[in-house]
Amino acid sequence: MIDVIVAGAGPTGLMLAGELRLHGVHAVVLEKDAEPTGQSRALGLHARSVEVMDQRGLLERFLPLGEQFAAGGFFAGIGKSWPERLDTAHAYVLGIPQTTTERLLTEHATELGAEIRRGCELVGLSQDEHGVTAELADGTRLRSRYLVGCDGGRSTVRKLLGVGFPGEPSMVETLLGEMEVAVPPETLAAVVAEVRKTQLRFGAMPLGDGVYRIIVPAEGVAEDRATAPTLEEFKQRLRVFAGTDFGVHSPRWLSRFGDGTRLAERYRVGRVLLAGDAAHIHPPTGGQGLNLGVQDAFNLGWKLAAEVGGWAPEGLLDSYHIERHPVAADVLDNTRAQMQLLATEPGARAVRRLVSELMDFEEVNRYLIEKISGIGVRYDFGEGHALLGRRLRDVELKRGRLYALMHAGRGLLLDQTGRLSVAGWADRVDHVVDVSAELDVPAVLLRPDGHVAWVGEDPADLLGRLPRWFGAPVTT
Ligand SMILES: Cc1cc2nc3c(=O)[nH]c(=O)nc-3n(C[C@H](O)[C@H](O)[C@H](O)COP(=O)(O)OP(=O)(O)OC[C@H]3O[C@@H](n4cnc5c(N)ncnc54)[C@H](O)[C@@H]3O)c2cc1C
16 A cells, blocks of 8 residues: 555645655655646745755755845835845745746655656545545546645645635636747836836746746636636737737747635545645735645655654644644735735725835834745744744754754754753654754754754753654663
8 A cells, every 4th residue: 555645746745745755655646747837837935945945955956946036025026125134044035937846846756766657637535544545537546544635726635525615716817928029128128117007917027038927917707717818818918908919929838827815624634635725725926835835745744754654643643734724824814915915996005005114114024024935934832932833944053054964854853962862762853962153042852844842951851842743752
């Protein structure tokens, strides 16, 4: 029997497969498309996702293929420079197309031994107390201990589970595509700047080689958003807003997206879980969806591996919903707010001006950037030190960087006292005795996802905390 079937080879499913393989879990990814789409919806990784890649030794692959932006403009497109001294070693957005991110995550997962089966569409599933049966479009049946639906916003898994997806339907729709234009770059830039004075859902971004990524508001909301717009529809909408269609031609691809905003009621039903867009959809404002999905996978991977490995403490797998559902709810809310700030009515424009003024206050700016970038996330681990529940930033140790010690996806006790021990959990938790000028606490216990599970110096206190996340000790 397969340990875990992952439905969907988007960024979420690929990240999850890699995380599972780090723990030796037999993971099979089923992807309905025979080939990658070649369409880049997301264009970047925020600071927390950059950290995630660094924690798994992947950042060296991403950095040369991306471009670092330490500028603002990520909250509702309001262009303010970033605050000083953000709490991360990676205070930038890494501009990198979604297709590249997917390719790198595919390489990583397959190198670790994940099996990715393309052209395999999941169409049915059932579960019993021992496992899950997945049915594919060609009639094949596969059996696994767990199954995770990473199959995007129209998730078949979510629908088959009957999990509610409350929220708001799309009210506005935007056309998006990559194509060439027949006008000089200066002419295009001047017209776009003029239109954007009153319509912020309009833009043209140069991608090189004369290709532009163009967005323009659609007319109404399509019944079936999976159907791509025609070039003629694109041209017609460009003429409505810009008075010209710029002679657009040779489209690489065309698509449409809405502003539907919905959150799955439950992330887990028995042995089946949901992650990424399958669990939450929202408008792309702030560029957060891919990041949120990758971080769902980072939270879920080691917990599911612990279940499969037989050492998970009670409640560990349920903590996935408990921790990640509120994070997604918060992202949905910030995108709702951003959409209001992008509206064209006088009232909305006045609120936008006001928010822009407020962002001149460093604390306001910092608060919004920490939200969008994911570094402000704090899980509720109860009362305690300010670091508890937050992910720890990378810090410099005597022997090198902390994140370089986390590539294997295990727990880690960073012990500046030299008096602590993880005996009994040494198969799950690394014990690093070292010091850092950047860390003013005696010791921290980090979960495999880098979140702080304990802060202190009392060995007995630590012993009381280890089982909550790492299960029972092994006695020799
Ligand atoms: C215009 C636009 C711009 C965006 N920009 C950003 C951005 O800058 N930053 C950001 O973070 N996010 C951005 N996003 C959001 C981002 O693209 C998504 O959040 C992200 O792709 C979600 O990843 P996922 O793996 O959860 O789902 P998906 O990427 O949708 O992947 C799901 C996969 O499952 C497969 N699948 C579906 N059904 C089945 C089935 N039944 N069986 C097997 N396989 C199946 C699909 O073929 C697909 O490969 C943007 C979105 C849009 C529309």
